[in-house]
Amino acid sequence: MPFDTTNPEKFRADIRAWLAENCPTEMQDGDSTADSICWGGRNWTFQSDAQKQWLNVCAENGLTCPTWPQEYGGAGFDRDQEKIWLSELGRINARLPLQSFGIWMLGPALLHFGSHEQKLHYLPPITRGEIRWCQGYSEPGAGSDLASVQSKGEDQGDHWVVNGQKVWTSYADKADWIFALIRTDKDAPKHKGISFLLFDMQSEGVSTRPIKLISGASPFCETFFDDVKVPKDQIVGTENRGWDVAKYLLTHEREMISGGGSGRGAGRSLAKVLADAGHDLSEASLRSEAIACDIEEMSVALTIERYKDQAAGGKGVGDASAMLKYAGTELNKRKHELFMSAGGSEALQWDGATGSLPADWLRTKANSIEGGTSEVMLSIISKRVLGLPG
Amino acid sequence: MTNLTLNEDETMLVDSARGFLDEASPVEKFRELRDAGKAYNPELWKQMADLGWTGVLVPEDQGGIDMGHAAANLLAQEMGKTLVSSPFISTAVMAATALRQVADNPRAAEALGKIASGDLTYALALDEGVKHAPNNTQMQAERVGNGFSLSGEKTFVVDGGSADRLLVLARTGDDDGALTLFDIPADRDGITRTAQNMIDARDSAQISFEGVEATGEDVVGTVDQAMSVLSPALRAGQAALAAEMTGLSSGAFGMTVSYLQERKQFGVLIGQFQALQHRAAHLWSDIEVATSTIANAGRMMDEDPENATLAVSLAKAKACQTAKLAVMEGVQMHGGIGMTDAFDMGFFMKRARVAQEWLGDYGYHAEQIAKIKGY
Numbered sequence: 178m179p180f181d182t183t184n185p186e187k188f189r190a191d192i193r194a195w196l197a198e199n200c201p202t203e204m205q206d207g208d209s210t211a212d213s214i215c216w217g218g219r220n221w222t223f224q225s226d227a228q229k230q231w232l233n234v235c236a237e238n239g240l241t242c243p244t245w246p247q248e249y250g251g252a253g254f255d256r257d258q259e260k261i262w263l264s265e266l267g268r269i270n271a272r273l274p275l276q277s278f279g280i281w282m283l284g285p286a287l288l289h290f291g292s293h294e295q296k297l298h299y300l301p302p303i304t305r306g307e308i309r310w311c312q313g314y315s316e317p318g319a320g321s322d323l324a325s326v327q328s329k330g331e332d333q334g335d336h337w338v339v340n341g342q343k344v345w346t347s348y349a350d351k352a353d354w355i356f357a358l359i360r361t362d363k364d365a366p367k368h369k370g371i372s373f374l375l376f377d378m379q380s381e382g383v384s385t386r387p388i389k390l391i392s393g394a395s396p397f398c399e400t401f402f403d404d405v406k407v408p409k410d411q412i413v414g415t416e417n418r419g420w421d422v423a424k425y426l427l428t429h430e431r432e433m434i435s436g437g438g439s440g441r442g443a444g445r446s447l448a449k450v451l452a453d454a455g456h457d458l459s460e461a462s463l464r465s466e467a468i469a470c471d472i473e474e475m476s477v478a479l480t481i482e483r484y485k486d487q488a489a490g491g492k493g494v495g496d497a498s499a500m501l502k503y504a505g506t507e508l509n510k511r512k513h514e515l516f517m518s519a520g521g522s523e524a525l526q527w528d529g530a531t532g533s534l535p536a537d538w539l540r541t542k543a544n545s546i547e548g549g550t551s552e553v554m555l556s557i558i559s560k561r562v563l564g565l566p567g
Numbered sequence: 568m569t570n571l572t573l574n575e576d577e578t579m580l581v582d583s584a585r586g587f588l589d590e591a592s593p594v595e596k597f598r599e600l601r602d603a604g605k606a607y608n609p610e611l612w613k614q615m616a617d618l619g620w621t622g623v624l625v626p627e628d629q630g631g632i633d634m635g636h637a638a639a640n641l642l643a644q645e646m647g648k649t650l651v652s653s654p655f656i657s658t659a660v661m662a663a664t665a666l667r668q669v670a671d672n673p674r675a676a677e678a679l680g681k682i683a684s685g686d687l688t689y690a691l692a693l694d695e696g697v698k699h700a701p702n703n704t705q706m707q708a709e710r711v712g713n714g715f716s717l718s719g720e721k722t723f724v725v726d727g728g729s730a731d732r733l734l735v736l737a738r739t740g741d742d743d744g745a746l747t748l749f750d751i752p753a754d755r756d757g758i759t760r761t762a763q764n765m766i767d768a769r770d771s772a773q774i775s776f777e778g779v780e781a782t783g784e785d786v787v788g789t790v791d792q793a794m795s796v797l798s799p800a801l802r803a804g805q806a807a808l809a810a811e812m813t814g815l816s817s818g819a820f821g822m823t824v825s826y827l828q829e830r831k832q833f834g835v836l837i838g839q840f841q842a843l844q845h846r847a848a849h850l851w852s853d854i855e856v857a858t859s860t861i862a863n864a865g866r867m868m869d870e871d872p873e874n875a876t877l878a879v880s881l882a883k884a885k886a887c888q889t890a891k892l893a894v895m896e897g898v899q900m901h902g903g904i905g906m907t908d909a910f911d912m913g914f915f916m917k918r919a920r921v922a923q924e925w926l927g928d929y930g931y932h933a934e935q936i937a938k939i940k941g942y
Contacts, residue, residue: 447940448937448940448941448942449940449941452941458942464937464942465933467942468933468936468937468942469933471936471940472881472884472885472933472936473856475860475881476856476857476859476860476881476885477856479571479856479859479860479862479863480855480856480858480859482571482859483571483572483858483859483862486570486571486572487572490570490572492572497855500851500852500855503848503849503852504852504856552845554848555844555845555848555849556841556844556845556848558848558851558852559844559845559847559848560844562848562851563824563844563847563848563851564824564828565824565827565828565838565839565844565847566828566836566838566839567839
């Protein structure tokens with residue numbers, strides 16, 4: 178590793194020097210809209226040479242997944258080193274080199290539940306942006322009640338034959354592989370008969386159909402499985418104990434959604450965001466709502482930091498992550514209502530001067546639904562954290 | 568690297584504080600004080616001094632334990648949980664912070680020593696109107712010979728009825744910032760203290776100054792430069808008060824959750840009703856979020872005090888909102904019993920209201936944040 182880890186000052190200096198040398202100027206524009214994200218994958222088309230160069234140089238040094246072990250393609254950073262890395266990225270307004278469901282969700286699940294062979298096999302292609310993953314969780318009959326999934330896998334000795342339907346599969350039409358919750362024991366209680374399976378979206382019998390949303394975009398798909406063969410070694414954790422993996426992974430998903438890392442104006446002063454869009458905040462209600470949102474945003478961001486510090490200190494966060502998800506997503510919706518209000522009639526046009534704002538605003542409405550609704554989060558807190566009676 | 572969780576020393580401090588206060592100062596002790604018409608218990612103050620708490624921000628050279636602002640906040644938070652009434656924030660946090668800015672002055676050093684030993688209490692006489700606005704100070708300190716003559720009225724001087732000494736903010740020039748901080752005994756000739764009958768039953772006074780003499784020795788720091796010593800003290804007080812309010816919110820919330828787990832209506836525990844569960848869960852979330860802002864304020868004051876204003880105003884603004892919600896939900900979810908004087912929830916509500924106003928309410932701190940962030 179090209180970084181001196183003997184003390185934080187040297188480490189920071191090395192990171193700074195490395196970024197000065199390796200981060201392309203075009204990637205230092207602080208742009209983190211949905212359109213500028215690098216997702217990677219077999220079919221990925223880079224938006225610029227700079228985007229490709231930035232991904233590759235980071236991947237070579239483990240910096241797309243800085244906290245993962247080096248042997249699996251990470252940089253092996255501890256929490257303090259990760260903070261320095263992120264703060265130095267922030268200092269120069271650099272984009273993240275790569276974002277993906279593999280990084281946010283499957284990776285953490287594999288690191289926790291996977292075998293050494295599985296980690297060696299699946300993790301490095303994620304860190305290099307070669308394989309793009311999607312998540313097969315929800316079904317038409319299994320939304321908030323996720324454990325009632327009906328997609329089933331029939332045991333055929335060395336493989337399962339999978340049949341069923343998933344819905345709200347994010348970017349399934351662009352993904353290379355899927356991690357899915359499949360019922361492998363239909364007679365067991367609903368939480369005890371699910372397995373966590375991995376398979377290639379190019380497998381015979383897999384098809385996807387994008388769902389057009391109120392925003393006009395189609396980030397989600399319906400995904401169909403018709404006699405899909407899945408080899409027995411493509412399971413994470415134990416057969417029929419996939420719910421444990423799913424729950425663990427949902428925790429990560431909640432932390433990710435709460436972070437709003439790619440949300441409009443994330444981490445920037447709301448005043449600046451609004452001023453850049455041409456608003457002088459002279460109207461009393463707009464100004465007071467902007468300040469109130471800013472206060473809540475700073476407070477929630479500190480809470481995410483505090484929980485990460487706690488997790489890094491070995492004290493699990495567990496069910497309390499439901500709070501991060503709840504607070505973060507409700508805040509993001511509130512902020513976008515503010516942006517729309519500030520935008521006035523200009524923000525009512527799909528192709529107006531506010532750019533993707535109307536579509537982004539509509540997109541945020543899903544934040545408090547996906548990954549467990551706000552109401553499910555509150556129920557988790559009340560039962561598992563506060564111990565209120567069922 | 569800043570870490571927002573408690574370190575080992577802080578965890579021990581919190582545990583020992585909780586253990587001590589549960590024994591020495593549960594909420595029923597506050598009720599006894601209120602019923603007896605007393606603002607605080609000097610014996611408890613002495614015990615807090617013996618534990619080192621009154622010297623939490625006093626340098627070791629002057630007999631303090633000098634644990635820093637994060638630690639002072641944690642103590643205030645634990646006190647808030649059981650409504651401990653004492654001059655802790657006025658004396659051990661604000662006066663100590665102001666005086667240690669000038670600790671090379673022998674008089675300030677001596678006062679710091681007496682704060683640490685529990686032998687001296689202070690109150691800060693700042694506000695003159697109904698809202699916190701130290702920069703709008705009108706009270707005059709007129710130059711007379713080598714000294715000053717102070718005349719004017721101060722209101723909402725928290726702990727002002729019982730304090731041994733006062734830190735008084737007065738105008739020494741026509742320029743906006745020409746303010747000076749004086750450290751004078753509370754019984755000096757020309758000072759009249761009138762107790763204010765506060766809703767939270769704690770000590771607050773209206774204080775009038777009529778030609779009160781002050782010498783150059785009484786000036787804390789430099790003439791016309793009050794803010795260089797007062798600003799750090801205000802920040803320290805605001806953060807500690809925000810911490811107290813977060814503790815208060817936790818205290819009220821704990822009572823409320825217990826009640827949801829024992830009160831039956833319609834043949835079931837009311838905690839089984841989803842409408843109440845979700846409100847309780849929302850409140851818990853809000854208290855967690857507020858707690859993070861307190862931790863951040865403490866770290867910033869200890870590690871980068873010059874740039875801590877945003878962190879402190881954020882903590883106080885958030886704590887005001889959270890405490891308001893916690894006590895309103897506390898009374899509502901308890902139903903009728905929450906409205907009775909015999910039940911403790913009202914104490915939490917009334918203390919929360921006073922704590923919101925003291926040292927700047929939500930609006931004051933939102934305005935500070937807006938200025939810093941360029942609104």
